[in-house]
Amino acid sequence: MHIHGFEQHRVPVGDGVELNVAKAGTGTPVVLLHGFPQTHLMWRHVAADLAADHTVIAPDLRGYGDSDKPADTGRTYAKRTMAADVVKVAQAFGYDRFAVVGHDRGALVAVRTGLDHPDRVTHLAALDVLPTLDMWDVLHGTTAAIGFHLFLMAQPPGLPERLIAAAPDDFFGHFLDVWTQDPTAIPPDVRAEYLRASRAAVPSIVADYRASATVDVEDDTADRDTTLRMPVAVRQQDWGAFLGFDARAIWARQADDLDHATVQCGHFMAEEDPALVVKTIRDLLAR
Template sequence: MFEGFERQRVAIDETDLHVVTGGQGPALLLLHGFPQTHAAWHQMAPLLARDFSLIIPDLPGYGASRGPVPDAEHRQYAKRNTARIMARLMSMLGHDRFYVAGHDRGARVGFRLALDHPERVRAYAAVDILPTLAVWENMDWQHALSAYHWPFLAQPAPMPERMIGHDPVFYLDHLIERWAGDSKKLTPEAREAYRTAYRNPDVIAASCADYRAGASTDIVDDRRSRDAGQRIVAPVLALWGRDYLDDGVSPLTAWRAWADDVQDIPFDCGHFVPEEQPQACAGALADFFKLH
């Protein structure tokens, strides 16, 4: 995977990031989701590298990146802190302004990047998520069943860590099969990369810390931003899979609560849009970013 790309390590505060770079043109930061690694972008990267300089990290604590030690206040893995780290990464690599595309948890980091660092983000694409507050504030028993991992992973340590750690590959495969429209479209190489990463207890702990932040500090930060009237000034593109996110309402409505310039594109696939529809997803991102 990522033939012709470069790999490097970048130390920022308590993190030691594994970063893949390559391509030419304006900078595009690609942020993966849970329970994945940077490998989520491996089918799209060669397509996007024709027009963009790609920066593809493992998020702090995920994949081969070392993350901070989880803290009791859940600040270390708050999306605001991870966004700050990503902004510093881009500065260290020489990119003052850049595009951001994030899938799943990475899209939540991109959300805070666009809110907290508006001078840095030229345009933002969120792949198959609704804003965090929209998820929690609209969660009824039916949504709780379908998205049970949100409250489960957010339980206090070490309960989810021990349960997942008993058979991490089983749990990872369970999530992929549950969320994918067609799991066979996730390549064997990517699946093995995710399994290798998720066998690491530190990665399991970081992912749980990520979800604990999502159920606590992220909510506080987002509500404060909403109450203050803070909005995303960059153009926003919402890409989503009909097999996962469609409950009869387009994500467009949820994103317009946070930004004025929003468009959305649905795909006939499940949650893993960059892997289930790599060519269409890459084309949509390229067309969108080239306009901005």
């Protein structure tokens, strides 16, 4: 499945890897990065609105959707590597500067893009995630069970892949169910597409998560005192009330110019409340 009205492209990003990218519209560019366990299709409502007056570029992240899924060699799925993909995709369409909006895993890639390429990212939005180091810091005690998948996929290669591959629809479908307040937001055909894509990408999805417990921690620790210099918008559920942390304070340490707010919808906010996400992005771009 694809976003209606968007053209599909195969964009090389180096080392023989190509990403599947949806593109439409004209005007200043906005790159949309999806989360887990989804594809670029999660942006279907938001992208259609933004394409009225922006160039919208929505790739499947490497290892996800219909993008290539190279074997992991240690840094293949580092967010630094995936951030370089974002820059190369934008450049392939003629853009050296762009806004980037990420949800979940895509938000981690967006943050790394802003840190590594501040001269290229004009605006940055992150939806329902914490920076990697802070995510690990707040998960402790029995409440950490909410992030069991993070610990599972952080294990050395072998066991997590086999466990998930034994029942992929149950595993990925679990998150589509429990993270959604409005089940109608992900209709059956879209759900089936997410499961199809995830079922075919178990090793690379695990490698993406494993990177966030290894090489991403190394990179983010080295850049702990580096802040995002562009205007930043963050929208997230009130996880702080459940896990006992101040999400706004965490993001304020990361971003010099921050607009932070909690939302009432579920995790998949681009599908559950696309109007809220569109307004967030448009307000951000106006800053």
